[in-house]
Amino acid sequence: MKRNVLIIGAGGVAHVAAHKCAQNNILLGDIHIASRTVTKCDAIIASIREKDSQCGPGQLKAHALDALDISATTALIRETGCQIVINAGSPFLNMAVMSACIEAGAAYLDTAIHEDPAKVCEAPPWYGNYEWKRREECSQAGVTAVLGVGFDPGVVNAYGRFALDTYFDKVDSIDIIDINAGSHGRYFATNFDPEINFREFTSTVWSWEKNQWKANKMFEHRQEWDMPVVGTHATYLTGHDELHSMSKHLGVPNIRFWMGFGEHYINVFNVLNNLGLLSEKPVRTAEGQEVVPLKVVKAILPDPASLAPTYSGKTCIGDLVKGSKDGKKQEVLVYNICDHKTCFEEVGSQAISYTAGVPVVAAAMLIADGQWDVGHMVNVEELNPAPFIELMNRMGLVTRVRDASGDRVLEPQKERASLTVEDQSDAQVLVGHFGYQQSTLAEQRMTG
Structure with missing residues (x-):
């Protein structure tokens, strides 16, 4: 103990x-x-x-x-x-x-x-x-x-393992879908540390497809999903932590991560990125001071914790797993809904x-x-x-x-x-x- x-x-x-x-x-x-x-x-x-x-x-x-x-x-x-x-x-x-x-x-x-x-x-x-x-x-x-x-990573890894062991004889794909359908009311903010948030998206986006790594560009691949409670949202193929371990341990040939982004976020991100303000490399100002652009952006954006009092709406995050059971095609969504308020x-x-x-x-x-x-x-x-x-x-x-039998609370036993x-x-x-x-x-x- x-x-x-x-x-x-x-x-x-x-x-x-x-x-x-x-x-x-x-x-x-x-x-x-x-x-x-x-x-x-x-x-x-x-x-x-x-x-x-x-x-x-x-x-x-x-x-x-x-x-x-x-x-x-x-x-x-x-x-x-x-x-x-x-x-x-x-x-x-x-x-x-x-x-x-x-x-x-x-x-x-x-x-x-x-x-x-x-x-x-x-x-x-x-x-x-x-x-x-x-x-x-x-x-x-x-x-x-x-x-x-x-x-994500974490719970979605467990969802993938549980689905694979419980509902399938063979799994062909796991699509991890992360939708934040909430609103914080600010002009622009990130939901967690801005420095870490932006670093996820400023270089190569890796996905696991046909049992090998595939390099993609951010916002290159778009997919709309109709998710429980939050409805239909546009998402983009994004690299993410869990792919790097699930690809090794689950034996599934296709594992992808999709994150929801609004057009406003994409526009602001692209402007900041194109101006070099999301760079992790230090630059020197005209006054001779060395600064890291990304850290400056982090300093001027709202602290993610400060968003909580006015946040409304819900998140939906889950694993859409496709494969077969007893020779028949099977599709299962294991997910969570969480309410900001x-x-x-x-x-x-x-x-x-x-x-x-x-x-x-x-x-x-x-x-x-x-x-x-x-x-x-x-x-x-x-x-x-x-x-x-x-x-x-x-x-x-x-x-x-959610599967062919309906939508219910998952009780493992x-x-x-x-x-x-x-x-x-x-x-x-x-x-x-x-x-x-x-x-x-x-x-x-x-x-x-």
């Missing part, structure tokens, strides 16, 4: 993760939040107290930390007695925080692939450039490291942060409970998705499935006729252990 959690970062995802850890601290114990700006950590703790999110007794403590300082992070993990570290900070921090976890013997979780500040849209498989090189170290130290366990009322965040923050805490709980405490490095699709989906249903992030007796027993234990005070939130999102 692992207890006490250290959350690295104090942005929107860290805010949600802290609230959810506090809601479940009977299992997770003390909650520590660390960032270079300790006042942001203090603000998250104040929000937890204001929302009365803490379920049981335990510490809520803020710490000032430069997470690139491996020795300082290692020392903080040891001083606080934290056995689980949630890296909800910038992807630039991944390898440093992972190193500290290996040194301190703490489980490691993150929500995005590592990034080198000097490189964008790296050659696939991207995980092979950084995280996967540390596999042996994790195994030797007996450290559980679950990579990319936000929503409901998220703000519960934890003071918008839905983009909520959908990333809930899964990483669910994963932490499964590590604490032992079910995902595997003692080595894994991507989400390498783990049993059933308890993960079941737990998120009870934490307010409800999964649904009922859907998986192939579950072993041992797996069913584990799932029943999970329901009993984590079922407290989550049903109302789940019911809200099932109907919302």
Whole structure:
């Protein structure tokens, strides 16, 4: 049983993760939040107290930390007695925080692939450039490291694994579709860190097609999808973290990621990009000052966390899986609907942060409970998705499935006729252990 959690970062995802850890601290114990700006950590703790999110007794403590300082992070993990570290900070921090976890013997979780500040849209498989090189170290130290366990990457990886194992004999394609049908009311803003957001789109867009990597240009391929609740939206083929691991582990010949963009976003993005304002390379001003254009743009755009109070509408993210079962063609959509306003009322965040923050805490709980405490490095699709989906249903992030039989809440125990007796027993234990005070939130999102 692992207890006490250290959350690295104090942005929107860290805010949600802290609230959810506090809601479940009977299992997770003390909650520590660390960032270079300790006042942001203090603000998250104040929000937890204001929302009365803490379920049981335990510490809520803020710490000032430069997470690139491996020795300082290692020392903080040891001083606080934290056995689980949630890296909800910038992807630039991944390898440093992972190193500290290996040194301190703490489980490691993150929500995005590592990034080198000097490189964008790296050659696939991207995980092979950084995280996967540390596999042996994790195994030797007996450290559980679950990579990319936000929503996308993360939940969509689990959806792909669950669909493949449950509904199909053969899968031909997985199309991951991410639609934000909400409105924040600002002229222009990004829903998460602008620097990371723009870096996803300024170079090669990689997709996995016919069992090989295909290079594309941003906004080159457009597709309209009719999705539950949010309706029909235009999306564009985009490179994304989960493709780099799902292509390796699932044995599916075609895996693509589609993200919804409005014309206004595309126009602003193209202007900024064509002017060179999205470049990660430093330039020198006439006054001799060196600046990075992308960091300047980030500095003048709204903080994504500030969008939450006025955000309205819903998100829809899911996996459209096509293949065959018993020789017949089969199509299944596994998805989630999340409401911006409901998220703000519960934890003071918008839905983009909520959908990333809930899964990483669910994963932490499964590590604490032992079910995902595997003692080595894994991507989400390498783990049993059933308890993960079941737990998120009870934490307010409800999964649904749409197929030839209709549209319904996905309850893994009922859907998986192939579950072993041992797996069913584990799932029943999970329901009993984590079922407290989550049903109302789940019911809200099932109907919302």
